[in-house]
Amino acid sequence: MAHKHRSLSAREQLLEPGYGVDRRALLGGGLALGLPLLLPRALRAGQGDAGVRPLRVGLVGCGGRGTGAAWQAMHAEAGGVVLWAMGDVFADRLESSRSYLEGALSEEGNSARMDVPEERRFTGFDSFRAVIDSGVDIVLLTAIPAFRPAHITYAVEKGCHVFCEKPMAVDVPGLRRVEAAAARAKEKGLSLVSGYCWRYNTRHRELFQRVHSGAIGDLQAVYTNYYAGPLGTRPRQEGWSDTEWILRNWHHFRWLSGDHLAEQAIHSVDKQSWAFADRAPLRAIAVGGCQTRKGTEKGDTFDHFAVVYEYEGGARAFCNARQWPNSYGENNDFLYGSKGRAIIENWAPHHAIETYGGERWVYDGEGNDMYQQELDELVASIRAGKPVNDGMWMCRSNLLGILGREAAYTGRAITWEEILNSERKLGPPGMEDGVLEFGALAHSFDEPVPGEYKLL
Numbered sequence: 001m002a003h004k005h006r007s008l009s010a011r012e013q014l015l016e017p018g019y020g021v022d023r024r025a026l027l028g029g030g031l032a033l034g035l036p037l038l039l040p041r042a043l044r045a046g047q048g049d050a051g052v053r054p055l056r057v058g059l060v061g062c063g064g065r066g067t068g069a070a071w072q073a074m075h076a077e078a079g080g081v082v083l084w085a086m087g088d089v090f091a092d093r094l095e096s097s098r099s100y101l102e103g104a105l106s107e108e109g110n111s112a113r114m115d116v117p118e119e120r121r122f123t124g125f126d127s128f129r130a131v132i133d134s135g136v137d138i139v140l141l142t143a144i145p146a147f148r149p150a151h152i153t154y155a156v157e158k159g160c161h162v163f164c165e166k167p168m169a170v171d172v173p174g175l176r177r178v179e180a181a182a183a184r185a186k187e188k189g190l191s192l193v194s195g196y197c198w199r200y201n202t203r204h205r206e207l208f209q210r211v212h213s214g215a216i217g218d219l220q221a222v223y224t225n226y227y228a229g230p231l232g233t234r235p236r237q238e239g240w241s242d243t244e245w246i247l248r249n250w251h252h253f254r255w256l257s258g259d260h261l262a263e264q265a266i267h268s269v270d271k272q273s274w275a276f277a278d279r280a281p282l283r284a285i286a287v288g289g290c291q292t293r294k295g296t297e298k299g300d301t302f303d304h305f306a307v308v309y310e311y312e313g314g315a316r317a318f319c320n321a322r323q324w325p326n327s328y329g330e331n332n333d334f335l336y337g338s339k340g341r342a343i344i345e346n347w348a349p350h351h352a353i354e355t356y357g358g359e360r361w362v363y364d365g366e367g368n369d370m371y372q373q374e375l376d377e378l379v380a381s382i383r384a385g386k387p388v389n390d391g392m393w394m395c396r397s398n399l400l401g402i403l404g405r406e407a408a409y410t411g412r413a414i415t416w417e418e419i420l421n422s423e424r425k426l427g428p429p430g431m432e433d434g435v436l437e438f439g440a441l442a443h444s445f446d447e448p449v450p451g452e453y454k455l456l
């Protein structure tokens with residue numbers, strides 16, 4: 001059995017995560033192009049094949065997705081990649097990931113792809129710095145979202161190529177830092193690949209390319225949905241500080257996850273943005289709330305959102321997302337144009353375009369493993385010395401998620417201009433550096449109340 005199949009399946013990773021400058025010029029207008037100023041260490045290590053040492057990969061955040069990404073990095077098509085260092089805030093999470101990877105590699109006879117001795121296993125909030133400073137060329141940033149701006153900023157500062165999971169930030173000030181780091185990565189000739197995995201799916205790429213070439217005419221409406229079940233909770237255990245308990249239930253605290261529109265259904269929002277060629281909308285209006293979660297681990301997030309994004313020219317996008325038990329499940333996208341429609345059944349998988357005149361196109365190619373593709377393309381770009389940078393559109397999609405969330409929290413119509421100027425920082429002081437203390441931590445169990453909550 002090829003061990004690629006032992007990694008978490010795409011469905012497991014997506015649906016069951018968890019256990020198992022000038023601001024306008026940046027966020028609004030795209031990243032400045034820059035010529036490489038410095039030769040990053042990973043280019044020195046990665047370019048050319050024979051006689052060059054393998055690319056060293058560091059993993060920050062050894063949960064479900066991080067373990068999958070590490071596996072995929074070690075199996076990148078271009079080869080010559082070794083897992084070199086691992087970091088997690090918790091020792092048990094690091095250990096379960098490490099032992100899983102070690103066992104699976106050993107079974108397929110590829111143990112040499114992992115070289116993570118005890119001195120390169122780091123725990124605690126500072127572990128990201130230790131991993132990045134251990135001499136890695138590529139870092140996989142797969143910890144929980146709130147820490148990503150600090151992690152990305154440090155990785156780029158230290159000259160690492162980056163794979164970063166979505167979302168990249170939970171608030172707009174954090175997203176500005178990510179965008180600045182992405183621009184800096186471009187200047188330094190570093191690759192930056194995002195975890196918006198559907199953009200790495202060959203079926204989706206083919207369909208979106210057809211849509212952008214006019215197959216359905218002018219885009220008038222997009223409807224995306226993410227009707228999922230609830231995510232797991234971890235009851236407090238003896239000896240757990242507030243910090244540990246909240247971190248282990250991070251999905252349900254909005255300052256850590258950004259809430260599920262920005263964290264989980266952000267994939268749907270990203271495809272909506274892709275359909276609109278990453279054009280900014282004019283504004284968003286939304287409803288949302290929390291009806292089904294109970295108990296203290298429920299935190300302070302919503303369990304449902306319905307957002308309408310309005311675009312110039314009258315086009316609209318509708319995103320429905322919720323995490324309810326015993327309810328209908330679907331994760332599909334529908335694009336309606338002046339000449340026809342595109343239908344994407346993400347997990348079927350089924351990709352079709354139908355014109356109103358009766359023509360029909362259905363994707364009948366092979367398809368790919370989009371999670372593997374992300375790491376294949378990252379490693380190939382380094383080997384070829386042709387850096388890739390997802391910065392502009394990944395920040396745009398992230399901001400759309402925050403916009404929809406804030407529209408639901410406030411109950412107001414929020415313009416793109418207003419969200420660009422938001423100064424609300426989620427989380428306690430210390431988040432800028434990515435380091436918190438274990439101990440007492442103030443926390444909320446109150447969801448925002450529309451009409452009362454203010455956009456800051």
Ligand SMILES: NC(=O)c1ccc[n+]([C@@H]2O[C@H](COP(=O)([O-])OP(=O)(O)OC[C@H]3O[C@@H](n4cnc5c(N)ncnc54)[C@H](O)[C@@H]3O)[C@@H](O)[C@H]2O)c1
Pocket residue numbers: 013014016017018019020060061062063064065066087088089090093094124125127128142143144145147165166167195196197247263264434
């Ligand atoms: N693209 C996808 O399809 C996909 C799928 C699943 C998850 N994700 C994303 O990946 C990220 C991780 O999700 P997951 O499902 O693996 O969650 P998880 O809870 O399984 O793993 C997160 C890990 O990060 C660790 N961690 C938390 N704070 C840390 C810090 N400051 N420094 C180092 N480690 C820290 C946790 O201890 C945990 O081991 C999230 O942003 C999530 O949205 C993406």
